[in-house]
Amino acid sequence: MGKITFQQSGVLQKSEKDEKDADKTEILIPLQQQHEELSVPVRTRKAAVNGLCCMAFGLVVLMSGLVLASIYVYRHYYISQLPQENLFQCRVLYEDSVYAPFRGRQELEESVEINLEDNYEQINVPVPHFGGSDAADIIHDFHRGLTAYYDIALDKCYVIELNTSIVMPPRNLRDLLINVRRGTYLPQTYIIQEEMVVVGQVHSVQQLGVFIDRLCGGKETYRLKHRSSRRRIDKREARNCHSIRHLENTFVVETLICDQA
DSSP states (O other): OOOOOHHHHHHHHHHHHHHHHHHOOOOOOOHHHHHHHHHHHHHHHHHHHHHHHHHHHHHHHHHHHHHHHHHHHIIIIITTOOOGGGEEEEEEEEEOTTTOTTSOEEEEEEEEEEETTTTEEEEEEOOOTTOSSOOEEEEEETTTTEEEEEETTTTEEEEEEOOTTTSOOHHHHHHHHHHHHHTSOOOOOOEEEEEEEEEEEESOOGGGOHHHHHHHTTSEEEEEEEEEOOSOOOGGGGTTEEEEEEESSSSEEEEEEEOOO
16 A cells, blocks of 8 residues: 655644744834934934033023122122121311301311221211211222222212322221210311312223222213312312312311312
């Protein structure tokens, strides 16, 4: 008898092929989806870089704001917050034998702020009771070596080199005013005069320091120079001059600011 086995072999071969095909697993991914999956890391890196740039810009803006705020607070708050022992209300009697020879002694009032740390003095002179002088604010900046006068009546500022032969340094003036307040010392009652003349306009007061900028910012400002160191000048010579009387030593000083001839 003969056996026909080729059909069975064919079946076995088919079964083996099916098993091999079953062992193979294929996952088909659309081309568009593959492109999207590959592009995700690139977008993530770009977003991270943009985030860092935004964060850096925000930090720069924040630091700039803090710096500007610190300057504003220093100029408008810290500078004006002086200890009480450095604030003085002065009242002194003096004789004016030229302008008021028959009035006897005249009275000068002023308030003084002294800052030892920043080495400057600020003097406020109100309108005098008997006239003959303008109300003014004065800054003596020893660090810059400058003096600024703000004539309140004229609404103008005048700047000149600090005259250390007349103006006491902050510590010396503070000690003097402490003794005057205690009644242990009285300033001399005479008055001396210094004459100054306008020589030009100052267009930028920021370069003159923070204290003078705070006083004269936004106002017409002029530069002065000394004319002479005479004891007194005749009243007729002062027609084109404005007078500011103040105390910054053991005597009263009359500052004459004269227009250009």
